[in-house]
Amino acid sequence: MMSSLFNQFDSPWFLACPLALLALLVPWKLFIYEHNSWPGTRNASLLDWTFQSLASQVWQPMSIWRGGRWVVLFTSLMLMLMTLNLIGLFPYTFTPTTQLSMNLGLAIPLWLGTIIYGFRNHPTIALAHLCPEGAPAPLIPMLILVETLSIFMRPLALGLRLTANLTAGHLLMHLISSAVLSLSAISNILGGTILVLLVLLTLLEMAVALIQGYVFAILVTLYLDENL
Template structure:
């Protein structure tokens, strides 16, 4: 049976347990929980400092009403980063390469920001559909375009995360397959290919972190328009 390059994105099942279920629950086990001691260890101190700095930077442009989302945004950021980073390890599965999961995260959160805007400030929320000073003949066309752009936001969130991670994993598999194939034929070229693979892996680590940050940052921007 000929294996496809996209078989790596199928959730394997061992002993009747899908590995995607284990991958989704693993991030919560990896992070240490604060203790009741007066002084925490270095790991907890560094984790708390990083979370505070990130939350401060993310929520600084928001009004006080948007600060209620601090815990949600921070936990979502850590969750996505952990899933993306764990997917780079051998014999693991990356749930964030599944469009269904990313859309399951993007659609409810985007819809919550829209509902908050419609409930708290409906005039301001609906005003985004029609820019000020628009000529009268262009009003129907602009309303349709802005409505489409509003509803395409969750699709862009999910597709961006899925496409970036999928493309990176495919490139890593292609280059690693080429390195193994060239090892016996042209060792020098195989060594150069392995060096390129190492550099690409470092790039994928950066992409895994950046894409998680961009996902949460765009959600905060959507929330900023509605609070």
């Protein structure tokens, strides 16, 4: 009996415990922590350069004098998503970010935090986003309704975008790898050609894993910048 293609997205279990938590915690052991009594190593310098590069990307959408307190949070979020997405491409691993429940669990609190922050500190500006300036009076109720719906769809779009892109990539890699095994028995040349395509697709998925983590974090910073 053939198993479903989506079985690869089920969290594995060990001793009646889901390994999704382990998949979330183990990747952080790959990072180098610099001790106070040690000089900076090359790995520590590389990690510091990576964090500074990501932080500079987070700075751009936000106002410098108002968004400084949020840089560490969103840089850490971006680094976490990139790490989890990349680790999930290795064999015998589990990708937590292919689960819609986890992505929505990240998107909804972050989105809700930006909304609450905006209405608490700048209620006039937050309400002004619901109606563009200079809109015709008869269209104002419709514009307010459309803008309200678009705001409430933001966390769903964040979670679905990340889930759909990673899920589609994993499914495509699974299908092509199955084709390599099947075609290798028929023709080595054909199997080798498909294998080259699989390698290229893997490189593409690594780029997608990084880009999706970047896009998720940057969109949240844009939502926050609207309410700063």
